[in-house]
Amino acid sequence: xxxxxxxxxxxxxxxxxxxxxxxxxxxxxxxxxxxxxxxxxxxxxxxxxxxxxxxxxxxxxxxxxxxxxxxxxxxxxxxxxxxxxxxxxxxxxxxxxxxxxxxxxxxxxxxxxxxxxxxxxxxxxxxxxxxxxxxxxxxxxxxxxxxxxxxxxxxxxxxxxxxxxxxxxxxxxxxxxxxxxxxxxxxxxxxxxxxxxxxxxxxxxxxx
Numbered sequence: 439x440x441x442x443x444x445x446x447x448x449x450x451x452x453x454x455x456x457x458x459x460x461x462x463x464x465x466x467x468x469x470x471x472x473x474x475x476x477x478x479x480x481x482x483x484x485x486x487x488x489x490x491x492x493x494x495x496x497x498x499x500x501x502x503x504x505x506x507x508x509x510x511x512x513x514x515x516x517x518x519x520x521x522x523x524x525x526x527x528x529x530x531x532x533x534x535x536x537x538x539x540x541x542x543x544x545x546x547x548x549x550x551x552x553x554x555x556x557x558x559x560x561x562x563x564x565x566x567x568x569x570x571x572x573x574x575x576x577x578x579x580x581x582x583x584x585x586x587x588x589x590x591x592x593x594x595x596x597x598x599x600x601x602x603x604x605x606x607x608x609x610x611x612x613x614x615x616x617x618x619x620x621x622x623x624x625x626x627x628x629x630x631x632x633x634x635x636x637x638x639x640x641x642x643x644x645x646x
Contacts, residue, residue, distance in 0.1 A: 441519065442471075442512040458526065463518035463603040467560045470596030471511035474567040476589035478504040483579040497577040500570040507567045511596070514560050518603070521553040525607075547612060554607040554620060560600035564593045565627040568634035575641030583642050590635055597631050 441449060441460055449468075452460055481501030488494045528549040531542040568590060575586050601624055608617050 441515040459519035464515040466596045466599030467511045467514040469592045470564040471508045473589040473592030474504045474508035477574045480578040480582040481574045500573040507563045518556040521556045524549040557600035557603035561627045564597035565631040568631045571638035575638040
């Protein structure tokens with residue numbers, strides 16, 4: 439059973455168990471999934487503040503996209519845990535001979551790459567959802583402004599948590615080109631999220 443298919447009480451039990459997974463990466467994906475879902479909810483509420491058909495279309499598009507991102511982030515809970523399990527398995531590979539050591543080293547690097555790409559995808563999804571928050575804030579029901587703010591906070595926490603996981607994996611990697619490319623993208627996504635967050639808050643303030 440996937441993490442997202444578990445009952446909520448069982449999911450919490452999984453997080454607090456003595457097992458290493460699910461851990462912070464999956465928790466970051468979960469926070470982002472809830473944040474994106476909140477934005478989708480607000481975008482679908484009755485009495486939106488739309489004035490034109492274009493406004494209506496933009497709000498509807500944001501709703502659909504945030505719902506898709508929420509589902510994707512929920513799936514990333516499992517992907518992140520699976521990737522970490524691959525890292526653990528790689529480190530447990532035999533290393534008694536030189537060929538075994540070489541194979542183990544390669545396996546570790548491959549597993550670390552997968553374990554880096556999963557939280558990087560969490561960052562991408564959270565940043566995109568935050569980018570849609572401006573539309574939701576501008577045209578969504580004014581009475582749900584606090585829901586937009588909570589969604590933003592959860593998405594921001596998801597993105598920052600995922601970045602912590604990205605960095606911890608990069609610290610053990612040897613591919614300098616890959617490390618540089620990932621860090622550059624992480625910086626870009628963080629800046630994009632910050633800009634989207636500011637735009638959403640401005641949209642809320644303009645709505646009164």
